[in-house]
Amino acid sequence: MSHAESGDVVADREDPRGDPARPVTISYIAESAGVSVPTVSKVINGRSGVAADTRAKVEALISQYGYRRPTPATRSNMMELVFEQLEHMWGVEIIRGVERVARQNRVGVVLTEFGPERSAIHYWIDDTLARRPDCVVSVAQLSDEQRDLLRARGIPFVVFDPTVELPDGVPFVGATNWTGGRSATRHLIQLGHRRIATIAGPDRVLCCRARLDGYRSAMEAAGLPVDPDLVARADLTTEDGHAAALRLLDRPGRPSAIVTGNDLQALGVYQAARELGLRIPADLSVVGFDDLPVAALVEPPLTTVHQPLTEMAVAATELALALGRGEKTAQIGFELATTLTVRASTAAPPR
Amino acid sequence: MSHAESGDVVADREDPRGDPARPVTISYIAESAGVSVPTVSKVINGRSGVAADTRAKVEALISQYGYRRPTPATRSNMMELVFEQLEHMWGVEIIRGVERVARQNRVGVVLTEFGPERSAIHYWIDDTLARRPDCVVSVAQLSDEQRDLLRARGIPFVVFDPTVELPDGVPFVGATNWTGGRSATRHLIQLGHRRIATIAGPDRVLCCRARLDGYRSAMEAAGLPVDPDLVARADLTTEDGHAAALRLLDRPGRPSAIVTGNDLQALGVYQAARELGLRIPADLSVVGFDDLPVAALVEPPLTTVHQPLTEMAVAATELALALGRGEKTAQIGFELATTLTVRASTAAPPR
Numbered sequence: 001m002s003h004a005e006s007g008d009v010v011a012d013r014e015d016p017r018g019d020p021a022r023p024v025t026i027s028y029i030a031e032s033a034g035v036s037v038p039t040v041s042k043v044i045n046g047r048s049g050v051a052a053d054t055r056a057k058v059e060a061l062i063s064q065y066g067y068r069r070p071t072p073a074t075r076s077n078m079m080e081l082v083f084e085q086l087e088h089m090w091g092v093e094i095i096r097g098v099e100r101v102a103r104q105n106r107v108g109v110v111l112t113e114f115g116p117e118r119s120a121i122h123y124w125i126d127d128t129l130a131r132r133p134d135c136v137v138s139v140a141q142l143s144d145e146q147r148d149l150l151r152a153r154g155i156p157f158v159v160f161d162p163t164v165e166l167p168d169g170v171p172f173v174g175a176t177n178w179t180g181g182r183s184a185t186r187h188l189i190q191l192g193h194r195r196i197a198t199i200a201g202p203d204r205v206l207c208c209r210a211r212l213d214g215y216r217s218a219m220e221a222a223g224l225p226v227d228p229d230l231v232a233r234a235d236l237t238t239e240d241g242h243a244a245a246l247r248l249l250d251r252p253g254r255p256s257a258i259v260t261g262n263d264l265q266a267l268g269v270y271q272a273a274r275e276l277g278l279r280i281p282a283d284l285s286v287v288g289f290d291d292l293p294v295a296a297l298v299e300p301p302l303t304t305v306h307q308p309l310t311e312m313a314v315a316a317t318e319l320a321l322a323l324g325r326g327e328k329t330a331q332i333g334f335e336l337a338t339t340l341t342v343r344a345s346t347a348a349p350p351r
Numbered sequence: 352m353s354h355a356e357s358g359d360v361v362a363d364r365e366d367p368r369g370d371p372a373r374p375v376t377i378s379y380i381a382e383s384a385g386v387s388v389p390t391v392s393k394v395i396n397g398r399s400g401v402a403a404d405t406r407a408k409v410e411a412l413i414s415q416y417g418y419r420r421p422t423p424a425t426r427s428n429m430m431e432l433v434f435e436q437l438e439h440m441w442g443v444e445i446i447r448g449v450e451r452v453a454r455q456n457r458v459g460v461v462l463t464e465f466g467p468e469r470s471a472i473h474y475w476i477d478d479t480l481a482r483r484p485d486c487v488v489s490v491a492q493l494s495d496e497q498r499d500l501l502r503a504r505g506i507p508f509v510v511f512d513p514t515v516e517l518p519d520g521v522p523f524v525g526a527t528n529w530t531g532g533r534s535a536t537r538h539l540i541q542l543g544h545r546r547i548a549t550i551a552g553p554d555r556v557l558c559c560r561a562r563l564d565g566y567r568s569a570m571e572a573a574g575l576p577v578d579p580d581l582v583a584r585a586d587l588t589t590e591d592g593h594a595a596a597l598r599l600l601d602r603p604g605r606p607s608a609i610v611t612g613n614d615l616q617a618l619g620v621y622q623a624a625r626e627l628g629l630r631i632p633a634d635l636s637v638v639g640f641d642d643l644p645v646a647a648l649v650e651p652p653l654t655t656v657h658q659p660l661t662e663m664a665v666a667a668t669e670l671a672l673a674l675g676r677g678e679k680t681a682q683i684g685f686e687l688a689t690t691l692t693v694r695a696s697t698a699a700p701p702r
Contacts, residue, residue, distance in 0.1 A: 077478075078461075081462075086443050086446055086447050086450065089440075089443070089644065091442075091443040091446070092437050092440070092442040092443055095437055095442070095446075095462070095464070096437050096464065099437065099462070099463070099464040099466065099471075100466065102463075103464075103466050103470055103471045106474055106478070108461045108463070108478060108482065109461065109462050109463070110429075110459045110460060110461050110462075111432075111446070111450070111460050111461075111462040112450070112453075112459070112460070113446070113447065113450040113454075115450065115451065115454050119454055120450075120454045123457055127428075127457070127459060131459065238648060267648050270650070274650060293440065294645050294648065297589060297618050297645065297649070298648070298649060298650070299621070299625060299649070299650055
């Protein structure tokens with residue numbers, strides 16, 4: 001599909017251009033200025049990272065050629081939903097929320113999983129620009145360049161549960177991770193626990209840092225010291241949660257409770273406790289995070305911080321579609337509230 | 352989108368028609384014959400359910416107007432994936448298989464969940480015909496009419512794990528459910544169990560009937576009677592598995608083992624056993640079906656029949672895309688092998 005077909009054009013036939021038969025696209029401006037397409041996108045979108053003289057040249061051409069950012073004249077009634085990997089148990093929770101809103105709006109959802117080596121990312125942006133979706137909901141990490149390309153085509157996007165800090169102005173929907181980590185820890189403190197460990201997820205994942213800081217904040221508010229020996233790091237898997245729990249529990253002065261980074265890690269703690277002959281919750285209290293369907297099914301049923309994944313997906317999709325219709329929305333970024341679901345994996349500490 | 356735009360046309364300008372300016376579409380033939388579009392589709396596709404004189408009239412018009420079934424000249428590089436509901440834990444396993452093949456073929460996947468009241472089904476077929484996908488993979492039940500409409504447009508479809516008996520010639524990919532039910536039961540017999548109960552899924556679900564018959568077949572092969580009191584029915588949920596297990600276990604002469612219809616039911620059996628103070632596997636052996644990720648995480652880890660959902664989805668998508676390219680495939684329907692995954696929920700019966 002050429003640029004002319006894909007809508008990236010608002011030609012002004014009266015402008016003095018080298019080749020009036022060619023439509024005014026970003027590519028055309030880039031070519032005329034001798035710079036890259038992403039550079040032109042950055043200038044159009046007022047983003048940083050462009051040298052002053054380049055910016056001046058591009059702006060002069062934009063003005064001269066009469067380029068206007070395209071406003072989609074026709075809606076495709078299609079949207080894009082992208083995931084890095086669908087391995088997570090919560091994939092379905094998110095997809096269901098997106099599908100619910102898609103049905104209400106009669107919008108087709110193109111689902112893309114970038115896959116193990118992120119192989120699909122190389123063609124996804126090209127194919128997405130060609131498909132001209134009304135909007136994008138991204139559970140994956142998009143690069144600055146990809147975001148620029150979407151912006152330049154007037155395709156709005158919303159980041160679902162951002163894993164890294166986003167520049168101001170990038171629409172997102174997340175959950176109150178800091179508050180969730182805090183309420184999980186406070187619940188244990190109120191039960192009487194003092195030696196409370198945490199298994200935090202990787203530092204590179206933003207929500208994990210927020211959850212860890214929520215733990216620290218609750219400890220501090222209760223006047224309890226944060227013992228560095230009781231803060232473990234592990235990937236958000238059952239295996240890594242299991243290994244971290246063994247390190248925390250298989251030694252003298254073990255904690256009486258563990259706040260985990262997610263439910264899968266908590267299931268790893270369950271395995272470690274069984275191996276060490278520790279009963280949950282009599283000997284050890286455990287709190288998860290996410291409230292996956294599995295949390296209610298394990299023995300004992302897991303106390304966990306409920307993350308409203310489906311509602312978050314609903315909100316992200318509604319926001320993205322509203323932006324796609326050109327509506328001014330009250331907020332372009334927000335976090336939905338987590339809530340503590342108390343089940344049977346937490347109790348008072350052993351005497 | 353009109354029929355002319357959507358490709359449902361191969362006009363032969365030399366044919367003697369009432370209005371040579373109108374393209375020869377199925378609608379046009381239906382209108383001329385005074386019958387419905389699905390009726391014309393049935394005739395074109397050689398399906399039953401059309402009165403002889405109607406069939407003769409339609410065939411005469413097809414011959415007269417020179418209608419040929421359209422062969423898609425251009426590929427859209429899009430495919431459709433439809434689910435009834437995504438509640439099942441195995442949704443992600445299926446989607447991952449489809450996405451893997453879609454990446455290899457650089458095909459966009461439009462995902463539709465029909466939803467709680469199947470509300471999306473009403474517009475999905477219209478929107479799908481308008482989107483002109485290369486093929487459809489359906490985890491949902493399509494009606495005869497929907498199948499006819501897809502056929503008439505030359506859009507091939509593959510049914511994933513059919514829940515009802517399909518007419519001959521409908522492409523599908525399933526799993527060897529009968530063999531799976533048989534090997535689950537034989538495993539228990541080999542451990543020494545004699546009083547083996549089964550919780551079967553609903554009769555309306557084809558795979559459940561196959562699994563139940565596999566149970567019966569293994570019992571018969573071992574010369575064991577099938578006690579009707581040991582055959583329960585329940586929906587494929589943890590709640591219903593729990594209720595059925597209580598009925599089977601909370602009485603004299605209880606079984607020493609239960610073959611369930613799926614893993615969720617098996618988790619319900621776990622709950623019932625705990626409530627009744629029965630240890631798994633010392634007092635009661637349990638076998639699941641599906642091998643969802645949760646099966647390895649519960650305590651004790653669940654012995655279950657592995658259903659290769661991702662591989663089935665890969666096969667279904669490859670088949671659908673091959674049909675979409677107009678290839679003659681060696682098989683249009685097949686079942687992938689199930690395998691028994693022995694974990695810790697099965698052991699010899701109590702003495």
